[in-house]
Amino acid sequence: MDGSAIKDALSLMDERGSGEGAGYVAYGIYPDFPDCYALHVFFDNIVEPKSKVDDLLSKWGVIVHQEEIPTYEQPRLKRQHIPWRYFFKPNKDLMVGSLTPEEDIIIKTVMGINSGINGALVFSSGKNMGVFKAAGWPEDVANFYRIDSYKGYIWLAHNRYPTNTPGWWGGAHPFNLLDWSVVHNGEITSYGTNRQYVESNGYKCTMSTDTEVVAYLFDLLGRKHELPENFIVKALAPHFWDEIDSMQPRERELNRAIRLTYGPAMMNGPFGIVVARSDGIVGFTDRIKLRPLVVGDDGDRLYISSEEAAIRTVDPDIENIYMPKAGEPVIGRVVI
Amino acid sequence: MSLGSVPLKYRIDIDRDQCMRCMRCVENCSYGVFRNEEGKLILNSRKCTACHRCISMCPRDAISLKERPVDYRSHSLWTGEAREDIINQSRTGKILLAGMGNAKEYPVIFDRLVLDACQVTNPSIDPLREPMELRTHIGKKPPRLEFKKNEDGDVDLITELAPNLELETPIMIGHMSYGAISLNAQRSIAKAVSKVGTFMGTGEGGLHESIYPYQDNMIVQVASGRFGVDINYLDRGAAIEIKIGQGAKPGIGGHLPGEKVCSDVSCTRMIPLGSDAISPAPHHDIYSIEDLAQLVRGLKEATQWKKPVFVKVAAVHNVAAIAAGIARSSADAVVIDGFRGGTGAAPKVFRDNVGIPIEAAIASVDRKLNEQGIRNEISIIASGGIRNSADIAKSIALGADAVYIGTAALIAMGCRVCGSCYRGLCPWGIATQREDLVKRLDIDSGSRQVANLIHAWTYELSELMGAAGINSIESLRGNRERLRGYMLDEGSLDVLQIKPIGA
């Protein structure tokens, strides 16, 4: 589907934001470059930072194609960066001793650019997908990128009410690393602990906001540790000990092992989160559900939202709408 | 030439109008301050240690105590204490002994750290209405879990977890041996920890038979003197701790004066009656980190790998690297004891000058282990000068898994931190083996008071966590975002890895 309905759904929730940040991510939008990593970059200008990024990328692989991301001026949206996209193929022979050399090169270059090159920020780095975001109201950001001209099979969208880094384009959601994209409503009170954990595993937090750790936690637990989605959610929003104590022995052992091993990955504070990957999405809330989450399911399509109204905007006839329990994952898989 | 006497340390005064001549103070003072001469109450203030036993027992509040009633000519460098130490040493030619922890006026870092609370952007959590989890696991954790799909399509966990201690609160009671403290004191603590679901250390003093019923809550200690260690002792403990050093006196061994070695102590420690129990400064089978790793493995072999093994070190300058070395052995936890840690007896020069504060030690160990990507694989237990629940919350936010308290537990049983434990005359029945004094400590009330203290602090911890929007202790651990430094210099902020207030 194209992005027009998503734009309408998100714009319906304008009063949840402040016009200082909105964004979209869509999977399946670059069928012409299915094997390339699509790097979306905000450049402050295309002279200095860009030549540095070009150099770094050419060192680690081949830039198959690059262009400015087409944008269309909006009266209420002040342009701060030049959004650019690279279609990039890493040279995996350059990363020795890694089981996933391509991904590790991408992580290394993304972290390297974001922490080391002034005036350049990579905000999207997966294959055949892309994030589009800016500081502005949802409809303006959508029109700025002409979101309705992209066709994707998974869409996430987010409207921001910033408190920490208002007006910064990089601070808008979704956050992305490789295949993982995250939208997040809430505040992570365990951020300090989570940040240390991901940083001690080789990630660098550069966005000065808590949401990025969610992407890194999913990458670490999902890609590197190969945990299935429902176990990742069990690690990030684990069962209470009281519940674990009353489980059957097998279940109990499993949940105890997850809590002990992944204690520093556990997320606290109020949150509703949806994470997407090319093969599906998973939505969940914190353990005591301090933020809303509504699910709509019409058999073919799965909708997850903070508000039922947004789901009904996209599909007015939907019948199966429900609210998942606290901490319980809602998983949608892509069926081909 | 005679040096004469030094001025009084404390002066005891009796309000004679109030006094009813019940003579309770005479009975209670084990240091001999009070005398009953034919119905007249006679005082010798020079013997007073400020243990407050008389004051707390006097029915008329007739006793007052003044510290340093005699002034010296004031001088900021040549303090009264500096002068008196010289006078004493020139008289005796000996090392000065002192009890309890570091008594010098270093700034207390805990008091320059402030905690965080939620406002608007996230709700605080009410521990009375929502679950609040303080359960803590001490022991090795795997770096990751591995699973295998079985025939039914389910996933099986193939990673095996090492045995961990399960605590219902992150507060444990540190090692105070039978010998250093009385059996009643140890039994009171043992009863308290088994009631609240936590653990205590035996110290280097063996395990007395009357503690056996609480053995599942005991951490047995192997120190350089190996006192009381045999396979029975190791098998009975829930965990084993190798003591390398102690915060109150890093780098030197232990000394239990012969006066405290009564027959029961001598049996439990397996040493002759009345002999001084002297533990050597180093373990003579540990001259390097690999020797330590071997001892850890040896103890694990001896107990069939069923028990976690901890290693306790004093917080010294290089503590982070030492802890990283310990983390690479099969040890399950590293215990760091800060320079304010208590002790029965230590040379004063060590107590007051060697080692670093626990706050800095926790932070630098946590940072080093994080840098090496092995933080969650080993537990950090912090001890040495923890006075209240806020100190515990701050310790955990700096990176500790749990804390040991020592002095605080003694205070809960009556101790007033007079610092004369090494004399074996503790009038509260704690740091003594004299039967009449030991009897003063009732095990039921002692254990109730210690349990009360742990309960109270645990409640306060859950309130602090709830206010910070955290409902599980894992999310406080190492969470320096929730701390700010107040009036700390940049160097300290950097070591602690925290921001200043307002930032």
Ligand code: SF4
């Ligand atoms: S305990 Fe108090 S009232 Fe009794 S003799 Fe001593 S000072 Fe007097």
Ligand code: SF4
């Ligand atoms: S335990 Fe030591 S410091 Fe406490 S009152 Fe007894 S002798 Fe004094």
